[in-house]
Amino acid sequence: MESVSQFSSRLVSRTRLSDSAFDVELERPKGFSFRAGQSIRIFVGDAGRDYSLAGGPSAGSLTLCVRLVNGGAVSPFLAGAPLESDLSFTGPHGVFTLVQSARPLVWAATGVGMAPFLSMVRAGATGFTLLHGVRCSGELFHRDELEAAAARYVPCLSRETTAGCFSGRVTAWAAANLAPGAYDISLCGNRGMVRDFLSLVDERLAGSRVFTEIFF
Amino acid sequence: MRANVGSGDGGMTSLLSGERVPKSHARIEACGELDELASVLGALAASLAEDREVERVEIRQVQGELLHLGAWLAVTPGSLTLGMLKPPSEGPVEALEGSIERMEKDLPPLQGFILPGGHPSAAWAHVARCVCRRAERRVAAIPAQEALPWLNRLSSWLYVLARHCNQVRGVPENLWKV
Numbered sequence: 386m387e388s389v390s391q392f393s394s395r396l397v398s399r400t401r402l403s404d405s406a407f408d409v410e411l412e413r414p415k416g417f418s419f420r421a422g423q424s425i426r427i428f429v430g431d432a433g434r435d436y437s438l439a440g441g442p443s444a445g446s447l448t449l450c451v452r453l454v455n456g457g458a459v460s461p462f463l464a465g466a467p468l469e470s471d472l473s474f475t476g477p478h479g480v481f482t483l484v485q486s487a488r489p490l491v492w493a494a495t496g497v498g499m500a501p502f503l504s505m506v507r508a509g510a511t512g513f514t515l516l517h518g519v520r521c522s523g524e525l526f527h528r529d530e531l532e533a534a535a536a537r538y539v540p541c542l543s544r545e546t547t548a549g550c551f552s553g554r555v556t557a558w559a560a561a562n563l564a565p566g567a568y569d570i571s572l573c574g575n576r577g578m579v580r581d582f583l584s585l586v587d588e589r590l591a592g593s594r595v596f597t598e599i600f601f
Numbered sequence: 602m603r604a605n606v607g608s609g610d611g612g613m614t615s616l617l618s619g620e621r622v623p624k625s626h627a628r629i630e631a632c633g634e635l636d637e638l639a640s641v642l643g644a645l646a647a648s649l650a651e652d653r654e655v656e657r658v659e660i661r662q663v664q665g666e667l668l669h670l671g672a673w674l675a676v677t678p679g680s681l682t683l684g685m686l687k688p689p690s691e692g693p694v695e696a697l698e699g700s701i702e703r704m705e706k707d708l709p710p711l712q713g714f715i716l717p718g719g720h721p722s723a724a725w726a727h728v729a730r731c732v733c734r735r736a737e738r739r740v741a742a743i744p745a746q747e748a749l750p751w752l753n754r755l756s757s758w759l760y761v762l763a764r765h766c767n768q769v770r771g772v773p774e775n776l777w778k779v
Contacts, residue, residue, distance in 0.1 A: 480617060480682050484619070569619065587621060
């Protein structure tokens with residue numbers, strides 16, 4: 386893999402997105418570089434958790450979109466620790482990065498799984514179809530920025546009916562609207578979405594390539 | 602971080618470069634062999650006496666190299682994903698050669714064919730050697746020439762390691778006499 390190293394950093398700022406989600410900005414250590422879509426592993430004590438970087442690779446700080454997991458190993462620290470608190474991380478991790486291809490790009494995200502796609506947008510990506518799956522419209526974090534870069538932006542709400550949004554899961558939209566063909570499909574989110582999307586690809590979108598990043 | 606999500610129930614899986622392929626695909630076969638080898642090496646490490654820390658560390662390094670190689674083989678040549686992976690190189694080959702030299706210094710010359718067995722750790726090393734040879738054949742079938750030198754050297758290392766394991770435990774080698 387690319388060189389993975391350990392870095393020291395600090396909490397710089399925190400921005401509330403919802404009752405259970407927030408953006409957190411970290412000091413960017415000297416010598417740390419990454420590709421849009423990659424992740425870092427943040428450690429609190431001996432426990433480490435992976436977070437996709439949401440900022441662009443050339444940004445002066447590192448940004449994460451975090452969902453608070455009550456009783457979790459790291460997110461409560463990111464949610465509650467005083468600003469300027471020290472932390473350590475390893476990275477960059479993963480090969481989930483921007484795909485350069487002549488095929489149509491289809492991205493599907495659930496929850497804060499839109500973070501690596503936001504990083505790709507901030508790196509200049511355009512022309513993709515983004516299926517943004519959440520429970521309700523208030524969870525469509527960074528919608529404006531994502532929608533502005535997308536060729537087609539499809540907000541999918543699983544527990545709410547709102548004008549301008551698809552009512553249902555991202556896989557339901559894809560099954561009903563993606564014409565048979567070969568796509569480059571990037572999936573980031575919960576394992577159920579990834580599993581269902583892969584089944585759809587095998588059944589109806591043969592010849593597509595699929596790249597996945599799963600949130601536990 | 603990837604996890605088993607049940608997406609392979611239909612017999613398909615993904616290469617790291619994104620292609621959906623049947624689980625019988627040559628690259629998946631090769632990756633499976635590497636996975637099996639890493640597991641057998643785990644059994645070998647578990648069978649070592651507590652004081653064999655040097656061997657345990659070397660086995661762990663080999664298991665890490667197997668992970669790197671598996672990732673490399675799970676990518677179609679020409680994919681941009683390759684640029685993000687550690688390519689097979691001379692360094693790990695030389696590390697194995699150095700280890701072979703160190704172990705061989707204390708081993709008696711070979712007097713014939715060795716029947717696999719002896720101390721459990723030696724027996725596991727022989728099993729690992731056979732799995733390694735099978736992995737090598739699968740990798741050759743892809744073909745992925747760049748990965749072959751290390752696998753070839755690894756099976757030699759496992760052969761010498763098996764002899765070494767018997768020697769350090771005082772177990773005589775079982776020679777086949779025609």
